[in-house]
Amino acid sequence: MIQTPFWVADFPRPPGIGESDLPSRTDYLIVGSGLTGLAAGLRLIASGSSVVVIDSGDIAGGASSINGGMVSPDVKAGMRAVEARYGPQLATEIWNASVRSVDIVLDLCRQYSVDALVNRDGLAALALTESDVPKFVETVRWYQERYGVRWEVLEKDRVGEITGSDHFAGALYEPEGFGLHPARYAFGLARAFADQGGALVAQCAATSIERSSAGFRVETTRGPVEAGDVIVATNGYTAYEPLPDLRRRIVPIGSYIIVTEPLEPSAASEVFPRNAMTYTRRRLLHYMRRTPDGRILIGGRRNLKTGLPLEESAADLRAALVRYFPQLASAEITHAWGGKLAVPFDLTPHMGRIDGVWYAVGYAGHGVGLSTLLGHNLAGMLLGEEQTSPFARIPHQGRFYYRGEPWFLGAASLLYRSLDKIGI
Numbered sequence: 001m002i003q004t005p006f007w008v009a010d011f012p013r014p015p016g017i018g019e020s021d022l023p024s025r026t027d028y029l030i031v032g033s034g035l036t037g038l039a040a041g042l043r044l045i046a047s048g049s050s051v052v053v054i055d056s057g058d059i060a061g062g063a064s065s066i067n068g069g070m071v072s073p074d075v076k077a078g079m080r081a082v083e084a085r086y087g088p089q090l091a092t093e094i095w096n097a098s099v100r101s102v103d104i105v106l107d108l109c110r111q112y113s114v115d116a117l118v119n120r121d122g123l124a125a126l127a128l129t130e131s132d133v134p135k136f137v138e139t140v141r142w143y144q145e146r147y148g149v150r151w152e153v154l155e156k157d158r159v160g161e162i163t164g165s166d167h168f169a170g171a172l173y174e175p176e177g178f179g180l181h182p183a184r185y186a187f188g189l190a191r192a193f194a195d196q197g198g199a200l201v202a203q204c205a206a207t208s209i210e211r212s213s214a215g216f217r218v219e220t221t222r223g224p225v226e227a228g229d230v231i232v233a234t235n236g237y238t239a240y241e242p243l244p245d246l247r248r249r250i251v252p253i254g255s256y257i258i259v260t261e262p263l264e265p266s267a268a269s270e271v272f273p274r275n276a277m278t279y280t281r282r283r284l285l286h287y288m289r290r291t292p293d294g295r296i297l298i299g300g301r302r303n304l305k306t307g308l309p310l311e312e313s314a315a316d317l318r319a320a321l322v323r324y325f326p327q328l329a330s331a332e333i334t335h336a337w338g339g340k341l342a343v344p345f346d347l348t349p350h351m352g353r354i355d356g357v358w359y360a361v362g363y364a365g366h367g368v369g370l371s372t373l374l375g376h377n378l379a380g381m382l383l384g385e386e387q388t389s390p391f392a393r394i395p396h397q398g399r400f401y402y403r404g405e406p407w408f409l410g411a412a413s414l415l416y417r418s419l420d421k422i423g424i
């Protein structure tokens with residue numbers, strides 16, 4: 001088993017990406033080269049401005065090139081919670097934005113000729129118990145009334161259309177969901193940004209940001225940069241530097257993935273006949289899909305902590321995979337890896353400003369589309385082409401008991417495991 005992301009092994013980072021020199025001045029400096037930073041960079045560079053994207057690691061080496069590659073509308077909190085917290089007007093705006101976040105991924109792929117191996121076969125939530133199915137029916141009714149969705153609940157007798165496992169009691173199918181190859185998508189955007197003259201600087205961490213006559217002076221591990229505006233796009237990899245207040249508003253969570261060896265085409269389509277992206281309806285959920293080359297991918301976590309030993313996470317995930325699909329007991333697991341996501345306390349993404357510095361974070365595992373959208377919108381706001389975003393108008397708060405060290409994740413994992421076991 002190789003402890004490296006399958007996606008990046010399958011589609012390595014293009015040569016030369018990230019090797020730009022760090023200029024001493026720029027119109028816009030973006031800290032973090034994932035989808036948020038790249039989408040913002042692409043829109044800013046198209047306006048004729050100078051733009052530099054720096055990353056403390058490799059370009060798009062955070063979550064953006066290694067995730068499950070599943071794209072669908074909605075936010076992690078679910079719209080019912082969003083409506084209860086922020087009211088129907090903002091909820092509708094957030095829903096519409098989440099629908100747009102699906103389209104913008106496809107639009108950018110078309111605009112910049114990125115071949116992200118998109119498969120538009122939908123996304124399905126899988127019911128682990130019979131009691132999940134009426135909840136699916138109720139969910140569809142609620143979303144249908146508000147937003148006119150075309151989702152479908154498949155009962156036990158039809159769940160075989162989605163998955164060839166006896167384990168699941170039903171499914172909620174969303175036809176507009178789709179899958180892509182995350183490394184192809186993220187590196188494709190990086191390539192497009194560089195082709196338009198954007199500077200991508202890898203292995204360059206921002207350590208502090210201060211106001212200056214030019215706008216901001218950003219200290220980095222490769223020297224200082226003067227920038228007119230700064231965007232921090234560090235999501236799950238946000239540390240105390242360069243914006244300590246941001247770290248206190250999001251909790252970094254670990255997510256882990258394994259893939260099998262490529263299966264015979266008939267075996268792969270027996271596991272997921274419709275080739276839909278899937279996930280289980282649980283707090284500590286599993287997400288599963290076929291890869292374009294016919295592997296089965298499963299991701300998730302038993303424990304919310306980051307940096308857990310990969311062997312243990314891989315063993316947990318393999319046990320779950322074989323529980324769902326006993327026919328995969330002898331399939332070799334070829335790759336295992338993990339990454340970090342950022343979870344805000346309201347499970348809804350946020351953009352805003354801290355001491356004049358813009359940021360967009362907090363996609364909570366639902367970020368392929370939303371990070372692209374928030375990066376794009378944030379750039380539009382900086383250029384004066386967009387007025388605001390619903391994600392900028394909801395309050396982004398921390399908690400009095402949280403200073404940036406998530407000491408409660410072990411206990412929260414235990415609680416979630418118990419609630420998941422009894423199905424509430």
Ligand SMILES: Cc1cc2nc3c(=O)[nH]c(=O)nc-3n(C[C@H](O)[C@H](O)[C@H](O)COP(=O)(O)OP(=O)(O)OC[C@H]3O[C@@H](n4cnc5c(N)ncnc54)[C@H](O)[C@@H]3O)c2cc1C
Nearest residue numbers: 032034035036056062063064067068070206339366367368
């Ligand atoms: C294992 C896994 C599976 C996932 N699966 C899905 C999925 O199937 N569908 C979905 O919608 N979402 C998924 N997500 C979430 C999604 O990948 C993220 O929400 C999205 O990629 C976030 O993009 P980003 O650009 O905001 O952050 P990231 O891509 O994480 O990029 C942040 C970057 O900031 C850099 N950085 C941090 N600090 C500094 C600093 N001081 N200076 C310079 N650079 C810095 C980091 O090195 C990193 O490259 C998954 C996430 C993980 C980890």
